[in-house]
Amino acid sequence: MSARVGVVMGSDSDWPVMQAAVEALEEFGIECEVDVVSAHRMPQEMISYGEQAAGRGLGVLIAGAGGAAHLPGMLASVTPLPVIGVPVPLQHLDGMDSLLSIVQMPAGVPVATVSVGGARNAGLLAARILGAGTDAEAARMREQMGQFQESLRAAAQEKGARLRAKRTQRTGFGS
Numbered sequence: 343m344s345a346r347v348g349v350v351m352g353s354d355s356d357w358p359v360m361q362a363a364v365e366a367l368e369e370f371g372i373e374c375e376v377d378v379v380s381a382h383r384m385p386q387e388m389i390s391y392g393e394q395a396a397g398r399g400l401g402v403l404i405a406g407a408g409g410a411a412h413l414p415g416m417l418a419s420v421t422p423l424p425v426i427g428v429p430v431p432l433q434h435l436d437g438m439d440s441l442l443s444i445v446q447m448p449a450g451v452p453v454a455t456v457s458v459g460g461a462r463n464a465g466l467l468a469a470r471i472l473g474a475g476t477d478a479e480a481a482r483m484r485e486q487m488g489q490f491q492e493s494l495r496a497a498a499q500e501k502g503a504r505l506r507a508k509r510t511q512r513t514g515f516g517s
């Protein structure tokens with residue numbers, strides 16, 4: 343099966359953050375490809391990657407970058423596919439630079455931006471986008487997403503139960 347999601351990043355130094363997107367996709371059995379594609383450092387290759395992505399069978403692009411993070415927006419400008427941007431936090435500015443560079447896109451060129459370092463949600467959002475189709479793959483994705491959401495609900499309930507149990511264990515003054 344060919345890759346359905348392209349997970350690209352400005353540098354291999356982004357991988358510790360971006361691998362969470364790949365892990366989420368793998369949980370959903372979604373084939374993905376991973377590469378370094380930089381708008382700043384390899385502009386021609388970046389344009390080719392974006393222009394060819396849909397024709398190669400990809401359905402969603404996840405693009406992570408740090409600092410002056412132009413990669414997600416530039417990819418969005420040359421592909422009709424949905425692009426999810428992941429602001430990667432660097433040593434300075436706590437990722438605010440990455441976040442603002444990705445999220446403040448001009449009208450007409452949308453990038454769905456997740457939180458700073460939010461690569462896992464980027465993977466989950468890609469799964470949801472693929473699950474919005476009308477084919478069998480989409481139906482399978484929706485089914486699995488439902489199960490995943492059910493597991494979230496169960497985990498949250500468990501947290502509540504733990505908290506309540508902790509409070510009822512309190513004995514005496516000041517405990």
Ligand SMILES: Nc1c(C(=O)O)ncn1[C@@H]1O[C@H](COP(=O)(O)O)[C@@H](O)[C@H]1O
Binds near residue numbers: 356380413
């Ligand atoms: N923001 C971009 C782009 C781009 O947007 O084209 N290309 C590389 N970078 C970012 O530079 C940071 C430092 O990269 P190095 O670690 O290679 O110096 C990375 O977070 C990368 O995403």
